[in-house]
Amino acid sequence: DTGVSQNPRHKITKRGQNVTFRCDPISEHNRLYWYRQTLGQGPEFLTYFQNEAQLEKSRLLSDRFSAERPKGSFSTLEIQRTEQGDSAMYLCASSLAISYNEQFFGPGTRLTVL
Amino acid sequence: GQQVMQIPQYQHVQEGEDFTTYCNSSTTLSNIQWYKQRPGGHPVFLIQLVKSGEVKKQKRLTFQFGEAKKNSSLHITATQTTDVGTYFCAGHDAGGTSYGKLTFGQGTILTVHP
Numbered sequence: 001d002t003g004v005s006q007n008p009r010h011k012i013t014k015r016g017q018n019v020t021f022r023c024d025p026i027s028e029h030n031r032l033y034w035y036r037q038t039l040g041q042g043p044e045f046l047t048y049f050q051n052e053a054q055l056e057k058s059r060l061l062s063d064r065f066s067a068e069r070p071k072g073s074f075s076t077l078e079i080q081r082t083e084q085g086d087s088a089m090y091l092c093a094s095s096l097a098i099s100y101n102e103q104f105f106g107p108g109t110r111l112t113v114l
Numbered sequence: 115g116q117q118v119m120q121i122p123q124y125q126h127v128q129e130g131e132d133f134t135t136y137c138n139s140s141t142t143l144s145n146i147q148w149y150k151q152r153p154g155g156h157p158v159f160l161i162q163l164v165k166s167g168e169v170k171k172q173k174r175l176t177f178q179f180g181e182a183k184k185n186s187s188l189h190i191t192a193t194q195t196t197d198v199g200t201y202f203c204a205g206h207d208a209g210g211t212s213y214g215k216l217t218f219g220q221g222t223i224l225t226v227h228p
Contacts, residue, residue, distance in 0.1 A: 056214045
């Protein structure tokens with residue numbers, strides 16, 4: 001399968017702990033996006049990369065969140081000092097770097113903060 | 115900031131009935147994309163419209179982009195049980211400066227009774 005993959009698929013952690021998620025995009029896709037989705041809502045944009053450059057970050061994103069894409073391939077999203085409000089599905093998507101292009105989503109990582 | 119709203123939030127139909135969901139943006143859009151998310155799944159791209167007044171069809175699905183590029187609709191003719199899921203519209207703010215930030219509506223949940 002050459003789709004977008006995310007690991008882990010589920011993560012349960014205690015409040016105050018740090019967590020890190022990984023996303024492997026479709027290999028030829030230059031752009032990579034992170035979203036957060038809570039029940040009954042649409043995906044909420046967090047940040048995106050073109051190759052290794054982080055080009056935009058949501059103003060709503062706490063400084064406890066950081067994302068990297070060091071070699072322009074896979075990406076990691078880290079949440080420090082997790083809070084119960086961070087519980088959500090974290091989705092990664094990728095696309096070609098052609099104007100506004102369709103995004104291919106991964107299966108997501110479901111985070112539960114106890 | 116840009117907001118994208120969808121109505122209705124829920125729609126229950128009998129198989130064979132038609133279904134329409136409406137999408138409105140608080141700002142002018144560069145494009146509108148539609149995604150479908152099956153229960154327990156991730157968003158899957160359906161279509162993109164970029165021109166004012168554009169209409170596109172995919173079998174039983176008809177997508178429209180408003181003349182002012184601030185609204186859109188998705189119409190499904192003669193629904194089938196396979197149409198079950200949440201339908202999201204999403205768009206890029208025409209006044210934005212990046213190709214990255216895609217703003218999603220909250221979605222319309224469609225259930226189809228056989």
